[in-house]
Amino acid sequence: MCIELTEEQRILRDTLKKLGKDKLERLTVESDRADKFDHESLGLLKEIGIFGLPAPVKYGGSEANATTLTIVLEELGYFSPSMACTLIGHLALVRPLFLGGNEFLAERYFMKMAKEELGAFCLTEPGAGSDAASLKTKASLEGDEWVINGTKCFITSGGVADFYGVWAVTGPGKGADGISLFYVDKDAKGLSVGKIEEKMGMRGSQTAEMIFEDVKVTKEYMCGGVGKGLKLAFEGLDLVRCGLGGVSCGLAQAALDQAIQYMKERHQFGRPIAQ
Structure with missing residues (x-):
């Protein structure tokens, strides 16, 4: 099935691609080598409203659907798998709030999400x-x-x-x-x-x-x-499963692109091994 992206979804995807090429890719390597949480990438993603995407509009969020969130996770899977993992844990708390949250909980924690709290x-x-x-x-x-x-x-x-x-x-x-x-x-x-x-x-x-x-x-x-907690846990995990597919696609595409680039640069017997 072919899904036509909205203009907003295309802009979001392109914004993440640019941020990924300009900064996230480098920060991912640095944080992984240093074995430290990537606070700088987290801050950059908060600046463009990524962690507030799932919160309802009434609480200041964007009320993004599963397709939008999967687009985000695919791009993060390509440039910053660590931040994709961080976002997955965050998103898993969204649906339980929708389904089981009282007004106090919904207002308090959806507003936290809208303020880019993790x-x-x-x-x-x-x-x-x-x-x-x-x-x-x-x-x-x-x-x-x-x-x-x-x-x-x-x-x-x-x-x-x-x-x-x-x-x-x-x-x-x-x-x-x-x-x-x-x-x-x-x-x-x-x-x-x-x-x-x-x-x-x-x-x-x-x-x-x-x-x-x-x-x-x-x-x-x-x-x-x-x-009612365990049922809500499974509801939360169901929401992020499609997003995990997006992360996997992003990772696979990054691996393929790097392999192709290496094959073009690596020479043996007087020619690139890609030939």
């Missing part, structure tokens, strides 16, 4: 990866507050995000129906960064352990109601 998806634990229903992080209701305790691992943008979507057990013994979702700000008391992972690639995107020790949030910070 979110992180906190689901994975040492013993709960593909089997997400096996979470050990718990949230207990004490008066008007939920108290969260547990450890998350392999969290994209852990330690650099402005807010976190956190999945925790609120109904022990209920499996998937006993998991709820909370939104937590980076400065919440009791929230800290543990081990920062050493990776083979995409090192401009930080992957870290996040530790929750008696982190308290009021009832308004629960998204979707008690026991």
